[in-house]
Amino acid sequence: MGIKIKSMDYEDFNDNDTLEIFKKSGGSILMSTVDSLINWGRSNSIWPLTFATSCCGIEMMAAGASKHDFARFGMEVYRATPRQADVIVIAGTIVRKMAPVLKRLYDQMADPKYVIAMGACAVSGGPFYMHTYSVVRGADHIIPVDVYIPGCPPRPEALLYGVMQLQRKIKAESKKNRTESRDNFI
Amino acid sequence: MLEKREIILGENEPYIINMGPQHPSTHGVLRFELSLLGETVQKVVPHCGYIHRGIERMCEFNTYQQIIHLTDRMDYLSAHQNNEAVSLCVEKALGIEVPERVKVIRTILSELGRLASHQLWWCAFGMDLGALTTFFYGLRDRERILDIFEESFGSRLLHSYICPGGLMNDVHPNFQKRIKEFIPYFRKKLPEYDKLLTGNVIFHERSKGVGIMSLEDAISYGVTGPSGRGSGFACDIRKLQPYSAYDRVDFKEILYNEGDTFARYKVRLDEMWESLKILEQLVDQIPDGDFTAKMRPVIKLPEGEYFQSVETARGELGVYIVSKGDKFPVRVKFRSPNFSNLFVIDKLARGHKIADLVAISGSLDLVIPDIDR
Numbered sequence: 001m002g003i004k005i006k007s008m009d010y011e012d013f014n015d016n017d018t019l020e021i022f023k024k025s026g027g028s029i030l031m032s033t034v035d036s037l038i039n040w041g042r043s044n045s046i047w048p049l050t051f052a053t054s055c056c057g058i059e060m061m062a063a064g065a066s067k068h069d070f071a072r073f074g075m076e077v078y079r080a081t082p083r084q085a086d087v088i089v090i091a092g093t094i095v096r097k098m099a100p101v102l103k104r105l106y107d108q109m110a111d112p113k114y115v116i117a118m119g120a121c122a123v124s125g126g127p128f129y130m131h132t133y134s135v136v137r138g139a140d141h142i143i144p145v146d147v148y149i150p151g152c153p154p155r156p157e158a159l160l161y162g163v164m165q166l167q168r169k170i171k172a173e174s175k176k177n178r179t180e181s182r183d184n185f186i
Numbered sequence: 187m188l189e190k191r192e193i194i195l196g197e198n199e200p201y202i203i204n205m206g207p208q209h210p211s212t213h214g215v216l217r218f219e220l221s222l223l224g225e226t227v228q229k230v231v232p233h234c235g236y237i238h239r240g241i242e243r244m245c246e247f248n249t250y251q252q253i254i255h256l257t258d259r260m261d262y263l264s265a266h267q268n269n270e271a272v273s274l275c276v277e278k279a280l281g282i283e284v285p286e287r288v289k290v291i292r293t294i295l296s297e298l299g300r301l302a303s304h305q306l307w308w309c310a311f312g313m314d315l316g317a318l319t320t321f322f323y324g325l326r327d328r329e330r331i332l333d334i335f336e337e338s339f340g341s342r343l344l345h346s347y348i349c350p351g352g353l354m355n356d357v358h359p360n361f362q363k364r365i366k367e368f369i370p371y372f373r374k375k376l377p378e379y380d381k382l383l384t385g386n387v388i389f390h391e392r393s394k395g396v397g398i399m400s401l402e403d404a405i406s407y408g409v410t411g412p413s414g415r416g417s418g419f420a421c422d423i424r425k426l427q428p429y430s431a432y433d434r435v436d437f438k439e440i441l442y443n444e445g446d447t448f449a450r451y452k453v454r455l456d457e458m459w460e461s462l463k464i465l466e467q468l469v470d471q472i473p474d475g476d477f478t479a480k481m482r483p484v485i486k487l488p489e490g491e492y493f494q495s496v497e498t499a500r501g502e503l504g505v506y507i508v509s510k511g512d513k514f515p516v517r518v519k520f521r522s523p524n525f526s527n528l529f530v531i532d533k534l535a536r537g538h539k540i541a542d543l544v545a546i547s548g549s550l551d552l553v554i555p556d557i558d559r
Binding site: 055101134 | 207208209210214215235236237238239240243244246247248255256259262263306309321322325326328329332342343344554555
């Protein structure tokens with residue numbers, strides 16, 4: 001049985017195998033029933049942090065605006081402070097001067113917290129991978145990333161797809177494997 | 187024995203706080219170090235470098251065709267104008283005359299880019315002052331322009347479309363039709379912008395007489411673009427050193443003399459009308475012909491130093507290339523408009539409240555990756 005998101009078929013998503021393994025590593029039957037209720041609530045109201053370093057931020061704004069409308073996925077409330085946010089969308093390049101600030105922002109967020117790396121720069125350094133001295137080659141050098149969205153910049157539809165993938169991940173997780181993935185991050 | 191003392195912060199001596207790097211109204215990762223007395227701003231020290239990606243250094247390892255992909259990412263809201271600046275500089279160095287078709291299409295793209303940029307600025311500025319509705323209205327119209335871009339170039343924001351010698355490929359057959367549809371649509375929608383924000387009493391209170399920049403300040407700080415023209419500084423490169431097809435179109439350089447936040451706002455709104463006027467004149471006059479001049483696959487600039495400036499949506503962008511006759515430049519320097527526009531903020535914000543600082547920095551229309559490069 002797959003995880004249902006907004007009347008979209010299970011087979012329409014990619015990377016279902018990883019999610020199945022993730023789901024199997026959950027806890028007991030009682031716990032998983034409680035978890036599924038909690039996860040249903042969590043996955044449908046993910047509040048993002050207003051955090052945009054460069055170009056991808058404009059596409060993130062476009063995703064929140066009239067045409068693409070983030071609000072359908074319970075994500076419309078942009079929070080200006082990390083203490084009220086659930087997900088941090090890293091929209092843009094992370095440079096060495098910004099890296100400690102990003103770490104601090106992540107630490108200030110309350111659990112459960114999720115990270116979406118949006119755009120080539122946040123995934124791997126992107127166009128700024130070569131010949132530069134200041135760019136961190138991927139935000140996952142600093143904080144653990146849940147969903148990667150490639151593109152330079154990704155279209156708003158790509159961001160929406162990434163958000164749906166994050167919702168599926170939240171629906172599959174239990175308390176045990178959520179803390180595990182964080183602890184394994186160095 | 188401990189003595190009880192009452193200290194009220196910021197009563198007699200300045201109280202230092204940080205605004206940014208993560209702050210919604212700095213439009214990116216800019217950090218202001220504010221020195222406050224109560225709520226009044228005594229001093230603003232902007233700190234750059236939170237998005238310094240070393241683009242100028244990277245240019246030294248890339249060929250001239252590759253450089254344009256980096257300039258897109260500098261000022262991402264004026265992507266076409268940034269590409270055009272590098273392309274014009276390389277063409278000037280090689281002594282190449284591009285076809286008429288290229289010149290007209292470049293001008294059209296620059297104006298479309300300016301419109302999209304000003305729309306985004308308008309909705310972000312409204313949001314800074316607490317008017318959330320502007321966000322939805324502005325981006326609704328902006329999507330129409332992005333659709334035109336997407337049809338021809340395949341991307342919405344960063345196109346890398348204008349390249350040395352001409353254009354990457356020819357425009358889509360629907361290009362003219364779509365622009366002709368867009369012009370009457372936006373002419374109808376622009377008065378809505380006035381209705382929503384320009385005539386609003388709260389907006390007037392927040393913007394009139396706030397952050398007055400004198401003409402002398404604008405010139406001495408090198409504030410160009412709409413921010414400079416709001417202080418009466420005639421600095422439009424399109425008029426002073428016409429490039430591409432700007433010498434044959436009829437448009438007005440918008441000048442206001444008040445120099446406050448409201449004047450800078452009015453300049454941008456009026457510029458949108460002028461951009462529509464330019465588009466209307468050029469859209470029927472795209473001549474047939476090649477979309478690129480004859481170019482060698484490897485561009486080697488002759489030894490020397492070359493400079494070219496264009497008018498982006500934020501001011502004068504200058505590109506300075508030093509070549510030693512190789513296929514890579516020895517040094518590339520960008521005179522980016524935002525870097526010059528930023529540092530006047532200390533002068534403007536002194537004596538105002540923190541809330542006014544947000545209005546002032548919003549009216550300067552800063553794009554942070556263009557400051558840090």
